[in-house]
Amino acid sequence: QVQLQESGPGLVRPSETLSLTCVVSNGSISSANWWSWVRQPPGKGLEWIGEIYHSGSTKYNPSLKSRVTITVDKSKNELSLKMSSVTAADTAVYYCASGRCNGGYCYKWFQDWGQGTLVTVSS
Amino acid sequence: SFELTQPPSVSVALGQTARITCERNNIGSKNVHWYQQKPGQAPVLVIYRDNIRPSEIPERFSGSNSGNTATLTISRAQAGDEADYFCQVWDSSAAVFGGGTKVTVL
Numbered sequence: 361q362v363q364l365q366e367s368g369p370g371l372v373r374p375s376e377t378l379s380l381t382c383v384v385s386n387g388s389i390s391s392a393n394w395w396s397w398v399r400q401p402p403g404k405g406l407e408w409i410g411e412i413y414h415s416g417s418t419k420y421n422p423s424l425k426s427r428v429t430i431t432v433d434k435s436k437n438e439l440s441l442k443m444s445s446v447t448a449a450d451t452a453v454y455y456c457a458s459g460r461c462n463g464g465y466c467y468k469w470f471q472d473w474g475q476g477t478l479v480t481v482s483s
Numbered sequence: 484s485f486e487l488t489q490p491p492s493v494s495v496a497l498g499q500t501a502r503i504t505c506e507r508n509n510i511g512s513k514n515v516h517w518y519q520q521k522p523g524q525a526p527v528l529v530i531y532r533d534n535i536r537p538s539e540i541p542e543r544f545s546g547s548n549s550g551n552t553a554t555l556t557i558s559r560a561q562a563g564d565e566a567d568y569f570c571q572v573w574d575s576s577a578a579v580f581g582g583g584t585k586v587t588v589l
Contacts, residue, residue: 400497419577470516
């Protein structure tokens with residue numbers, strides 16, 4: 361079971377870019393898994409942001425696609441999220457999560473989750 | 484947009500059975516996954532592919548999915564089952580979560 365740990369600034373100014381990283385331990389980010397970001401505004405539900413596969417291909421939530429980029433740094437064994445032009449509506453706990461793939465088939469449920477990191481957008 | 488409807492809250496007496504629904508037209512045609520989230524913690528997968536339980540999840544948790552309703556059932560509810568529960572499916576290659584149900588054990 362991989363372990364995931366998110367990190368990044370807890371406060372971001374409106375209109376700036378939010379940047380988070382997720383370090384993968386007890387496993388390799390180059391392994392046949394898929395990696396994702398999910399967020400949760402305070403007191404609200406879960407919202408999928410996007411995902412990246414071990415092949416490097418990505419998919420994003422259509423409502424966020426124009427502002428989001430998910431990448432992988434294999435040398436650091438970490439996943440990253442960049443979200444541009446943030447507003448107060450982007451205030452949330454951001455989770456990285458992962459799922460397994462085997463033999464080219466990916467099991468599309470969120471198997472492992474990080475503990476999450478709170479990002480507040482405020483001036 | 485694709486939405487999943489869950490009741491905001493469900494109450495259950497200690498030791499009794501709680502049922503949490505997740506509704507969407509023809510949801511039975513999709514694989515539904517369920518997550519438990521306790522306050523201040525990350526979600527935990529409790530059911531995947533409608534009715535499969537990860538090995539570390541108690542047998543008291545079960546799932547079903549047919550027609551327009553998927554259901555997570557918690558049998559012999561315990562105080563430790565108090566949490567928010569979210570259903571999730573994939574639609575057009577995007578993950579969609581239900582709004583969540585807060586389960587209270589009385």
